[in-house]
Amino acid sequence: MRTTTIHAWMTTIAESVKDQRDYLTQLDAAIGDGDHGVNMDRGFDAVAKALAAQDGAVPPGKLLTLAGKTLVSTVGGASGPLWGTAFRRAGRALGDADEFDGQDLLAALRAALEGVVDLGAAQPGDKTMVDALGPAIDSLAGSLDAGEPLDRALAAATAAAEEGARATVPLQARKGRASYLGERSIGHQDPGATSAALIMAALQRAVERES
Amino acid sequence: MATVATPMKKLLNDPAEVVRESLAGLAAAHADLVRYDTEEQILVRVAPADKVGLVSGGGSGHEPMHGGFVGIGMLDAACPGEVFTSPVPEQMLAATKAVNAGKGVVHIVKNYTGDVMNFKLAAEDALDEGIDVESVLIDDDVAVQDSLYTAGRRGVGATVLAEKIAGAAAERGDDLAAVAGLARRVNEKARSYGVALSSCIPPAAGAPIFDLPDGEMEVGIGIHGEPGRERRPLGSAAEIAELMIEAVVSDLAPADGAAVLPFVNGMGGTPQLELYLLYGEIERRLRERGLRPERRLVGSYITSLEMAGASLTLLELDDELTTLWDAPVHTPALHWGA
Numbered sequence: 001m002r003t004t005t006i007h008a009w010m011t012t013i014a015e016s017v018k019d020q021r022d023y024l025t026q027l028d029a030a031i032g033d034g035d036h037g038v039n040m041d042r043g044f045d046a047v048a049k050a051l052a053a054q055d056g057a058v059p060p061g062k063l064l065t066l067a068g069k070t071l072v073s074t075v076g077g078a079s080g081p082l083w084g085t086a087f088r089r090a091g092r093a094l095g096d097a098d099e100f101d102g103q104d105l106l107a108a109l110r111a112a113l114e115g116v117v118d119l120g121a122a123q124p125g126d127k128t129m130v131d132a133l134g135p136a137i138d139s140l141a142g143s144l145d146a147g148e149p150l151d152r153a154l155a156a157a158t159a160a161a162e163e164g165a166r167a168t169v170p171l172q173a174r175k176g177r178a179s180y181l182g183e184r185s186i187g188h189q190d191p192g193a194t195s196a197a198l199i200m201a202a203l204q205r206a207v208e209r210e211s
Numbered sequence: 212m213a214t215v216a217t218p219m220k221k222l223l224n225d226p227a228e229v230v231r232e233s234l235a236g237l238a239a240a241h242a243d244l245v246r247y248d249t250e251e252q253i254l255v256r257v258a259p260a261d262k263v264g265l266v267s268g269g270g271s272g273h274e275p276m277h278g279g280f281v282g283i284g285m286l287d288a289a290c291p292g293e294v295f296t297s298p299v300p301e302q303m304l305a306a307t308k309a310v311n312a313g314k315g316v317v318h319i320v321k322n323y324t325g326d327v328m329n330f331k332l333a334a335e336d337a338l339d340e341g342i343d344v345e346s347v348l349i350d351d352d353v354a355v356q357d358s359l360y361t362a363g364r365r366g367v368g369a370t371v372l373a374e375k376i377a378g379a380a381a382e383r384g385d386d387l388a389a390v391a392g393l394a395r396r397v398n399e400k401a402r403s404y405g406v407a408l409s410s411c412i413p414p415a416a417g418a419p420i421f422d423l424p425d426g427e428m429e430v431g432i433g434i435h436g437e438p439g440r441e442r443r444p445l446g447s448a449a450e451i452a453e454l455m456i457e458a459v460v461s462d463l464a465p466a467d468g469a470a471v472l473p474f475v476n477g478m479g480g481t482p483q484l485e486l487y488l489l490y491g492e493i494e495r496r497l498r499e500r501g502l503r504p505e506r507r508l509v510g511s512y513i514t515s516l517e518m519a520g521a522s523l524t525l526l527e528l529d530d531e532l533t534t535l536w537d538a539p540v541h542t543p544a545l546h547w548g549a
Contacts, residue, residue, distance in 0.1 A: 025416060033295045033435040034416050042293075072332065076270075076296040081328035119328055176324045179361035180354075180433060182440065 001210060002099050003056055006063040008206035010051050014044040016198050027191040031178035036079065036191040043075035043083070061094030064108070078176055079192065082116050082129065089115035102140075102150045109137050120175060127173040127185065132196035136161035151211055154204040161200040165193040219417045226414040230271045230293055237278050241543040244282040251305035252298070254278045254289045263381040263390045264288070264310030267319040267374060268303060269326050270295040272413065273434055276371060276513045279544030285378035286319075286542070294413050294516075295435045297325035303333030307342055315343035315387035319374055319394060321366025322350035323435075345391035349373055351403045351524065353462040354431030354440050365433045368476050368524030369401035371512050372536075375545060379538035393535065397526060404458040405522030406451055407432040407439060409480060411515050430454065432522075434478070434515045448485070452492035455523035460500065465527045470505040472526040472536065473497060477511030480519035486510065489521055497525075506536050512544060 017024070017040045024037035050070045051063060058066075064087050072084030093111035094100050100108070113133050122128040139160035143153030166189065173185035176192070223229060234254060238247035246255050253268075254277075267277045268290030277289035287310035292298035307316045316337070320330045327348070334344045349366035377394035385393070407429040410419035423429055423442075428451075431440030446454065465471060475490045477483070490509045497504055505528060513522075526532070539548025 029416070029420055034413060034420050035294070035296055038415050039293070039296055073299050073301050076292045076299050076325065076329065078297070078323075078325035078328055080297070080299060080325070081332055119331075120324070174361060176362055177433075177435065180365065180440075182356070182361075184441075 001060070001101070001105065001207060003058060003060050003063060005206055005210050006060045007051055008209055009203050010044070010047050010063075010067055012202035012206050013199055014048040016202055017041050017044045017195065020198060024191050024195060027189055027194055030188045031173065031181055031185045032191060033177060035077065036195065039075050039077050039079055040195055043071045043080065046070050046074040059094070059096050059098050060100055061091045061096060064088070064091030064094060067091070078120070079195075082120055082192075085115040085119050086112035102144050102153065106137070106140050106144060109133070109140065113137055122175045125171060126175045127168045127171040127178065127190045127193070128175050129190075129192035129196040131168050131171070131190065132161040132164040132193040132200070135164040136196075136200045151204075151208055154200075154207055158197070158200045158204045161197040165189060165197040168193045219412055219414075221412070221414060223414055226417070229414045230291055233271070233274070234278065234291060237543065241282075244541060244543060245278065248305070248309070251309075252291070252302050253306045253309065254281045254291070255306070255309050256281050256283070256287045258283065259312070260287070260382070261312050261314075262384060263314045263387050264307070264312065264316035265319065265374070265378050265381050265390070266290065266303065266306045266310060266316055267370070268292065268298045268306065268330075269321050269323070270297055270435070272411075272516045273513050275544035277374070280371070280374050280378075280542045282540070282542030284382045284538060284540035284542070284548075285374050285545065294415065297323065297329045300329050300333040300336060303330055304336045304340075307333065307337045307344060308340070311342050315345065317377060317381070317387065317391045317394060318344055318346045319370065319377065320346055320348050321370055322348050322363050323365065324362050343387055345387055347373065347377075347391050347394040347398065349398050351398060351401045352433065353402050353404050353458050354433075356440075367405065367434055368403040368474050368513055368522050369398050369526070371476075371508070372401055372472065372474060372524065372526050373397040375540060376532055376535045378540065379535040382538065393531075397532065400463070400532070401524055401526040402459040402463040403522050403524040404455045405432045405434070405439075405478065405520060406430050406455065407478060407515075407518055407520035408445065409517075409519040411479065411518035413516065428520070432515075432520065434513060448489050449492050451521075452489055452496055456493060456496050456500070456525075459523055459525045460502075463525060463527060465502060465525075467501055468503060470503045470528040470533065471497060472506040472508065472528055473504050474508040474524040474526065476513055476522045476524065478518040478520040478522065479511055479514035480517040481511075481521055483510065486521060493523060506533060
């Protein structure tokens with residue numbers, strides 16, 4: 001995988017966030033303040049534009065860092081710093097290399113999750129994006145250890161993220177705005193976990209397209 | 212949650228531009244006090260001053276907070292985000308640099324996950340540029356329980372009081388630690404509780420955030436149209452006053468006979484007629500409990516778009532807080548004194 005993979009990943013995220021904008025906003029209206037789709041759409045639209053302005057010689061890690069910075073400066077809310085930090089840490093993990101393999105990608109995703117937890121202090125089960133990212137990363141690690149090819153490993157990781165997002169429905173939120181609802185947050189899918197699953201699905205499609 | 216298909220009737224051009232167009236209008240209406248930096252998306256006090264700087268910010272939709280509090284004796288700059296969305300670190304850093312007179316800058320941060328994270332990133336950037344920043348977290352909303360298992364209490368009405376009092380302290384020449392300390396003291400001595408009678412309609416969403424049937428109220432609400440702790444049958448003003456007082460007094464536990472400042476705040480869609488009626492109920496009940504309302508504020512200062520409803524913030528006063536409250540203030544939304 002190389003620079004073009006990151007371009008494909010980010011443009012795919014931008015497309016699916018735009019596509020799912022109203023759905024994400026609906027999820028957020030139920031337990032938050034109804035702006036998650038709008039904010040993510042604005043942010044990834046800006047990321048797609050910022051990346052399109054780069055020439056093909058920029059290494060993958062630097063592109064991810066740029067994506068993260070762009071998200072911090074355009075999304076606002078909690079999603080901006082969280083996703084911004086995630087992509088910046090992932091970018092730093094990939095460093096200046098022109099190419100990366102499955103293990104590098106796994107390390108980058110782990111660094112992203114660490115960044116999210118450092119900033120937001122969410123634990124598994126708090127009904128946040130961590131509940132989708134965590135299972136996705138565990139799944140990817142398991143598949144790669146078992147010698148699965150990357151495309152199948154990413155398909156399984158995406159399924160794990162989607163399952164993780166669905167599994168937030170019965171949880172009571174303990175972080176973010178939804179936590180103010182107490183028990184009333186139960187019965188709704190977390191919007192942050194849902195967009196985390198979208199981002200994993202976009203990664204899978206981008207890698208598939210490359211191979 | 213189902214949203215009602217109520218047609219949106221708002222004074223808008225393009226929903227995506229509502230914040231910028233409103234800021235331009237605010238600056239045009241109060242050009243003697245506030246300048247709108249369209250490049251950095253911040254509002255800055257026109258008359259620079261050689262003192263500790265005071266910066267706040269948060270999502271838009273709470274007007275007049277925060278832009279309406281920029282001026283003399285209160286905020287030096289405000290960073291408005293999109294509606295109900297935290298501003299970004301670049302805005303906060305630009306505001307911090309714009310108001311830094313070499314004496315440091317206080318950030319007044321309402322305790323919301325997004326605001327806290329963005330201000331944290333901005334404070335780190337400011338420190339990298341050699342500017343001393345003290346962050347003060349406001350978390351006065353007693354409706355949020357189980358702080359261990361939530362994002363913690365929200366910052367609501369005490370924000371207005373902290374910005375006024377810390378602004379007066381900065382204006383009289385207090386140093387960075389003292390200004391921040393006074394803002395923290397206000398937060399420690401203030402508690403708030405809010406009730407919504409209707410939802411609100413964010414311009415970009417175009418539909419109410421929640422559906423509140425006739426005859427019901429949402430108690431323990433915040434300021435972002437997020438649903439509250441529970442839904443109850445709509446009470447009378449007297450019953451709502453009692454509910455609010457019980458919530459804030461039991462948590463604040465002020466000294467017997469304490470001097471207090473009750474702040475009755477409208478959420479945006481409740482007329483002043485009703486706010487004064489509620490205030491009358493509240494002042495009478497506070498006196499019955501042996502408390503002494505010595506200063507007061509009644510009006511819509513920290514709102515949630517067109518939400519109907521009100522909040523009560525109760526601040527336990529001491530001589531210094533009272534003196535600073537009385538000090539002159541000249542901003543678009545609060546102004547008194549010479």
